[in-house]
Amino acid sequence: MIYTIGYDGKSFEEMITQLKKREVKFLFDIRFRPFSYNFQYNSGILNVNTNKEGMTYLYIPELGNINYKDSSLPIVIQNIEAGMEKILPIIQKFKDKPGYSFALLCACLNYNYCHRKVVAGLLQEKGYPTEEIEYSKSDTLKSLL
Numbered sequence: 001m002i003y004t005i006g007y008d009g010k011s012f013e014e015m016i017t018q019l020k021k022r023e024v025k026f027l028f029d030i031r032f033r034p035f036s037y038n039f040q041y042n043s044g045i046l047n048v049n050t051n052k053e054g055m056t057y058l059y060i061p062e063l064g065n066i067n068y069k070d071s072s073l074p075i076v077i078q079n080i081e082a083g084m085e086k087i088l089p090i091i092q093k094f095k096d097k098p099g100y101s102f103a104l105l106c107a108c109l110n111y112n113y114c115h116r117k118v119v120a121g122l123l124q125e126k127g128y129p130t131e132e133i134e135y136s137k138s139d140t141l142k143s144l145l
Contacts, residue, residue: 001022001101001102001129001130001131002091002101002102002103002104002120002123002128002129002130002131003019003022003024003101003102003103003104003130003131003132003133004103004104004105004106004111004114004116004117004119004120004130004131004132004133005018005019005103005104005105005106005132005133006105006106006107006108006109006110006111006114006116007036007038007041007105007106007107007109008107008108008109009109010109010135011040012040012041012046012049014135016049016050016053018133018135019053019055019103019133020053022101022103022133023099023100023101024055024101024102024103025054025055025056025094025099025100025101025102026055026056026058026090026091026094026100026102026103027046027050027055027056027057027058027102027103027105028058028060028063028087028102028103028104028105029043029046029057029058029059029060029105030060030063030064030083030104030105030106030115030116030119031059031061031064031068031105031106031107032061032064032065032066032068032078033061033064033068034046034059034061036107041107043059047059058086058087058090060083060086060087061078061083062077062078062079062080062082062083062086063077063078063080063083063084063087063104063115063119064077064078064115065077065078065115066078068115071113075115075118077115077118077119080122083119084122087102088126090102091123091128095128103133104116104119104120104130111132111134117132120132
């Protein structure tokens with residue numbers, strides 16, 4: 001299974017909990033720029049921290065939305081073909097192994113307005129099932145305690 005997840009307003013711990021529940025082993029960061037005001041989501045720190053949790057972090061800028069700074073502009077994926085060439089061999093190699101799933105990461109909380117929905121749709125067209133990870137209010141409350 002290929003999951004999609006947005007982290008805006010969520011702690012790193014919340015995100016990791018959701019990913020571990022789903023046995024995610026590969027986290028594909030598909031942001032155009034791998035930086036965040038929340039330092040835990042900056043590429044270098046995210047790489048170290050996800051590796052500590054037993055996941056492989058890969059930054060795939062080719063699958064980023066070049067218009068990410070302006071929501072009034074349409075979603076334009078930087079280089080779909082090149083991005084797919086990076087992730088599909090990994091997905092193909094591990095998709096049938098027990099305990100292996102994948103996740104597409106972006107900052108956007110709302111999947112319906114995020115480019116990860118476009119990327120997920122392309123993966124679905126290629127026969128790979130996808131599912132958005134939605135945070136519940138109880139997940140957020142648990143992280144605050």
